[in-house]
Amino acid sequence: xxxxxxxxxxxxxxxxxxxxxxxxxxxxxxxxxxxxxxxxxxxxxxxxxxxxxxxxxxxxxxxxxxxxxxxxxxxxxxxxxxxxxxxxxxxxxxxxxxxxxxxxxxxxxxxxxxxxxxxxxxxxxxxxxxxxxxxxxxxxxxxxxxxxxxxxxxxxxxxxxxxxxxxxxxxxxxxxxxxxxxxxxxxxxxxxxxxxxxxxxxxxxxxxxxxxxxxxxxxxxxxxxxxxxxxxxxxxxxxxxxxxxxxxxxxxxxxxxxxxxxxxxxxxxxxxxxxxxxxxxxxxxxxxxxxxxxxxxxxxxxxxxxxxxxxxxxxxxxxxxxxxxxxxxx
Amino acid sequence: xxxxxxxxxxxxxxxxxxxxxxxxxxxxxxxxxxxxxxxxxxxxxxxxxxxxxxxxxxxxxxxxxxxxxxxxxxxxxxxxxxxxxxxxxxxxxxxxxxxxxxxxxxxxxxxxxxxxxxxxxxxxxxxxxxxxxxxxxxxxxxxxxxxxxxxxxxxxxxxxxxxxxxxxxxxxxxxxxxxxxxxxxxxxxxxxxxxxxxxxxxxxxxxxxxxxxxxxxxxxxxxxxxxxxxxxxxxxxxxxxxxxxxxxxxxxxxxxxxxxxxxxxxxxxxxxxxxxxxxxxxxxxxxxxxxxxxxxxxxxxxxxxxxxxxxxxxxxxxxxxxxxxxxxxx
Numbered sequence: 001x002x003x004x005x006x007x008x009x010x011x012x013x014x015x016x017x018x019x020x021x022x023x024x025x026x027x028x029x030x031x032x033x034x035x036x037x038x039x040x041x042x043x044x045x046x047x048x049x050x051x052x053x054x055x056x057x058x059x060x061x062x063x064x065x066x067x068x069x070x071x072x073x074x075x076x077x078x079x080x081x082x083x084x085x086x087x088x089x090x091x092x093x094x095x096x097x098x099x100x101x102x103x104x105x106x107x108x109x110x111x112x113x114x115x116x117x118x119x120x121x122x123x124x125x126x127x128x129x130x131x132x133x134x135x136x137x138x139x140x141x142x143x144x145x146x147x148x149x150x151x152x153x154x155x156x157x158x159x160x161x162x163x164x165x166x167x168x169x170x171x172x173x174x175x176x177x178x179x180x181x182x183x184x185x186x187x188x189x190x191x192x193x194x195x196x197x198x199x200x201x202x203x204x205x206x207x208x209x210x211x212x213x214x215x216x217x218x219x220x221x222x223x224x225x226x227x228x229x230x231x232x233x234x235x236x237x238x239x240x241x242x243x244x245x246x247x248x249x250x251x252x253x254x255x256x257x258x259x260x261x262x263x264x265x266x267x268x269x270x271x272x273x274x275x276x277x278x279x280x281x282x283x284x285x286x287x288x289x290x291x292x293x294x295x296x297x298x299x300x301x302x303x304x305x306x307x308x309x310x311x312x313x314x315x316x317x318x319x320x321x322x323x324x325x326x327x328x329x330x
Numbered sequence: 331x332x333x334x335x336x337x338x339x340x341x342x343x344x345x346x347x348x349x350x351x352x353x354x355x356x357x358x359x360x361x362x363x364x365x366x367x368x369x370x371x372x373x374x375x376x377x378x379x380x381x382x383x384x385x386x387x388x389x390x391x392x393x394x395x396x397x398x399x400x401x402x403x404x405x406x407x408x409x410x411x412x413x414x415x416x417x418x419x420x421x422x423x424x425x426x427x428x429x430x431x432x433x434x435x436x437x438x439x440x441x442x443x444x445x446x447x448x449x450x451x452x453x454x455x456x457x458x459x460x461x462x463x464x465x466x467x468x469x470x471x472x473x474x475x476x477x478x479x480x481x482x483x484x485x486x487x488x489x490x491x492x493x494x495x496x497x498x499x500x501x502x503x504x505x506x507x508x509x510x511x512x513x514x515x516x517x518x519x520x521x522x523x524x525x526x527x528x529x530x531x532x533x534x535x536x537x538x539x540x541x542x543x544x545x546x547x548x549x550x551x552x553x554x555x556x557x558x559x560x561x562x563x564x565x566x567x568x569x570x571x572x573x574x575x576x577x578x579x580x581x582x583x584x585x586x587x588x589x590x591x592x593x594x595x596x597x598x599x600x601x602x603x604x605x606x607x608x609x610x611x612x613x614x615x616x617x618x619x620x621x622x623x624x625x626x627x628x629x630x631x632x633x634x635x636x637x638x639x640x641x642x643x644x645x646x647x648x649x650x651x652x653x654x655x656x657x658x659x660x
Contacts, residue, residue, distance in 0.1 A: 023455070023594050025472050046593050074425055102657055108484065123660060130467070131660040132644055135601075138659065139620040139647040140613075142355050150541055186606070261612035262350050269613045272604040275462075276516070278597035283470075286599070290469040309646040310655055314462055317469040321547050325640055330452060330459040 004030040006294045007289075008065035008089070010055060010081065012036050012043050014249065015094060016071035018285025027291055028319045029242040032065050049109040062088045066299075067292040069093075073283075083107040086306070087115035090299045092291045094124040094284055101127065113132050118299040119306045123291040124284040125275060126150070129253050132309050133273035137257035141269055144259025145190040149177035149198060153251025153280060162203055162224045165219050167211030170239065174202040177254065188258035188268035194229075201232040204246055206239050237246035251280035334360040335626045336417070337619075338395035340385060340411065342366050342373050344579065345424060346401035348615025350376050356619055358649045362395050364373075392418045396629075397622040401615075413437040415635070417445035420629045424454035424614055433459065448629040451638045453621040454614040455605060456480070460523045460585050462639050463603035467587035469541035471599055474589025475520040479507035479528060483581025484608060490614045492533055495549050497541030500569065502576040504532040507584065518588035518598035524559075531562040534576055536569050581610035621648040 007023050009016045012034055016217055016327050023031045024047070035284035036043045040052040053061075058068070068089035070082050070151055072296050078095045086108050087089050101122055112119040122128060126148070134146055139316045155175050203220055218233040221227055237245075258270040277283045282297050291309065294316035298307065337353050339346045342364055353361045354377070361380050368372045370575035372381040383391075388398070400412050408425045415421050416438050425434050431452055442449040452458060456478070464476055485505050492501035516523045533550055537543055540549050547564040551557050567575075588600040607613040621639065624646035628637065645655055 011594045018591065021591060024593065027472075056635070098660070101660055102653070104655055127660045128471070132466075135644055135648055135655060135659045136462075138412035139623075139644075142357075172613070188606075259349060260465075261348070261609055261616055263354065267612055269608065269616070270604075270606040272602070272606075273616075274600075274602040274604070275517075276600040277600075278589055278599065282591035282597055283599045286470045296646075308659065308660055309658060311643050311652070313641050313643050314465055314469075315640040318465055319469075319472075323432070325465060326435055326638060329465045330426070330431055330458045330638055330640065 002124050004028060005293060006032045006064060006066045007292060008033045008035065008056065008058070008061060008068040009071055010035045010068055010085065011071035011077065012038075012045060013071060013073075014281035015288070016063050016069070017046065017287050018279070018282040019069045019071060021282055021288060022286040022289035023047075023287075025038075026293070028293065028321065029289070033061055035285040058085070058130075059088055064080035065089060067295050068091060069288055069292060071288075076233055079107070081118065081244065082121060082262055083111040086111040086117055086119045088117070090118045090177055090295045091122050092120045092288050093129070093293055094288055095122045096124060096127055098127060105306050105308070113305050116304050118295050118304055120291045120295050120308060120312070121306060122308055125287055126253065128284075128287050128309055130253065130276070131272075133255040134257070135288060137255070137271040137273075141257055141259025141261070141271065143265060144257055144269075146251065147185045147193070147253065148255050149182060150253040151175040151199065151251065153253070153277070154246075154249050158201065158203075158226055161223060162205060162220055165216055167208050167210055167216050170206040170242050172204045172242065174204075174291060176200045176202055182256075185256045186260070186270060186272065188270050190258060199230060201227055201230045203232060203234045203243065204237050205234060206242050207236055216242075248278065249280045250278055251283075256314070293317060293319065334415060335359060336360060336362045336394065336396045338363045338365065338388070338391060338620060339350065339400040339401055340365045340388065340398055340415065341401035342368075342375060342382075343401060343403075344611035345618070347376065348609070348612040349399045349401060351612055352616040352619035353377075354549055355616075356623070356649065358623065359619070362605070363391055385492040388415070389418055394553060394563055395419060397422060399618055399622060401416075401499050401618075404491060406526045409437070412449065412451060413441040416441040416447055416449045417523050420448045420625045422450045422453050422625055424458070424618055424619050425452045426454060426457055428457060432514060435636050435638070442637050446632055446634050448625050450621045450625050450638060450642065451636060452638055454617050455617055456583065457641055458614075458617050459605070460583065460603070463585040463601075464587070465640055466604075467585070467589075467601040471589025471601065472589070474587055474588035474599075476585065477523070477528075478583065478585050479516045480583040481505040481507050481514060481529065481581065483583070483607070484576075484579050487530065488533075488556055491553060492535060492550055494614055495546055497538050497546050498535055499538055500572050502572065504534075506530045512586075515586045515588070515602060516602065517642055518600050521587060521608065526560055529562045533562060533564045534567050534572065536572050537566055553647060578608065579610045581613075582606040600614065614653060623647060 070093040158173035252275040255273040401422040490501035582605040585603040624642045
């Protein structure tokens with residue numbers, strides 16, 4: 001394989017830890033440094049012998065890292081960090097605020113071009129692998145409709161929203177696709193589905209002793225933008241049950257497109273892409289790490305600027321060469 | 331969109347007809363000519379005003395066609411046609427003999443380079459979209475196992491094999507994934523599965539009057555390489571039933587990979603890609619036509635030589651530009 005691809009991680013939360021795990025599995029990569037905004041002494045990483053440094057020191061590593069993985073949050077970290085770092089490093093991020101992708105792309109593209117670097121943004125699974133599936137199915141079946149279902153999985157944002165309610169100690173919210181809607185879509189009938197018809201929301205809540213449970217439940221199910229358009233169930237559980245049964249971060253979902261083929265659209269084709277993930281952040285990180293390999297190759301070819309998974313020749317994501325891929329996987 | 335991509339079709343069987351249908355749906359393409367080895371007067375195509383010409387005249391169209399779609403068979407047509415045509419045209423084929431892909435690739439690559447043209451081979455769904463799914467899942471989840479199931483769908487080769495048995499007038503063979511095997515694989519346990527455990531084969535046979543049905547059934551289920559390693563069911567039906575219930579060419583299948591994430595592989599992720607097709611040749615053709623768009627773009631960029639779906643930046647398959655894709659599909 002030649003030399004290893006030298007990886008840096010910025011931000012050591014769940015996704016950053018997932019990147020460490022994925023780099024361990026990648027025979028062609030090695031982790032070189034982890035940058036954090038916390039006190040580095042308080043950050044315990046998994047890989048032995050790798051320095052944990054303050055983010056302010058990152059620039060000193062510009063020549064020692066081939067690809068920097070930006071593992072902060074999409075709300076405030078990445079809009080600022082990715083463009084700033086893209087001037088100095090080849091970067092990958094998992095920016096996932098769909099609506100703001102065009103402006104994030106523009107900012108990162110300008111920075112990467114200014115620095116002569118290569119960036120891939122929004123490289124997790126949605127946006128990311130789900131986007132790729134939507135695009136491919138759309139290109140092959142132009143006359144059709146596609147549907148994305150999420151879950152069963154934990155929504156961090158919805159869990160946080162419940163935690164802010166008075167009397168709530170802890171909460172976990174699962175987004176769940178409605179099985180009947182999935183079946184309807186798979187039949188290729190291209191149904192029109194309301195928000196309520198596509199997903200339900202299951203909430204598990206630990207309440208303070210003596211809290212008014214009826215009020216908490218009412219506040220949850222009527223919460224604007226979060227729950228009011230869904231059928232929502234609320235189950236009160238103990239702290240112990242929360243720790244035992246709801247500590248994981250499972251997620252997943254479905255991208256389904258059905259379209260017509262034939263001279264008069266007389267035949268139906270249905271394409272389905274499905275993910276079922278024990279650990280959402282670890283799988284997200286695994287996708288980011290595959291994209292880091294592509295960034296490294298594109299950078300070596302002089303393909304500078306910002307890209308997304310839609311721009312990457314798929315073989316660039318694989319450690320195998322073209323000949324081996326054609327022989328074994330095609 | 332600018333000018334249309336000018337498409338030619340060589341070979342007007344089921345896939346060639348499917349290409350006609352898919353080009354009709356593509357707003358950025360137009361069909362320019364159909365080439366056939368049959369007497370052109372006997373070939374009735376669907377698109378009005380498009381000439382049907384003998385294959386010998388193809389070379390005269392070298393400047394009038396942007397991408398030539400090679401729709402012959404993989405056994406004898408494409409190994410000869412694709413390299414020959416790739417010297418003169420940008421081409422796409424659906425060569426599907428997995429074992430012979432490396433030699434076909436080499437022959438087409440040499441020819442395309444000699445002619446300064448761009449070629450994409452094996453661009454249907456397996457090889458093709460299924461290969462892409464296998465490769466992507468493998469790149470993201472390097473520690474895992476993948477499984478490909480085909481069906482429920484008609485296997486042309488197996489149907490033909492039954493038709494060659496003495497006393498058989500007509501036959502249709504369906505390949506069917508074993509539901510229990512699918513479920514086992516989806517669980518992420520990476521089971522070892524024998525040929526028999528993965529698929530069953532259903533045969534519908536029209537026998538000659540007075541034929542020895544027990545002998546025919548015995549010859550089918552014991553047929554080497556075709557049926558002996560499978561659980562095979564044989565059902566004798568009338569000519570009328572064959573015409574009514576088995577005239578279609580449905581197919582499809584599943585690519586499922588499960589892999590481990592986490593520091594010690596403690597979590598499982600499962601990726602599933604599924605196709606369910608009323609018409610196998612029409613969907614295959616739809617995939618070929620999306621690849622024709624990519625070939626056209628790569629040719630315009632001077633990317634000559636032979637490629638596969640694994641080499642194509644996905645956005646090249648779509649008629650939408652990068653900005654629109656990022657805004658609407660990412």
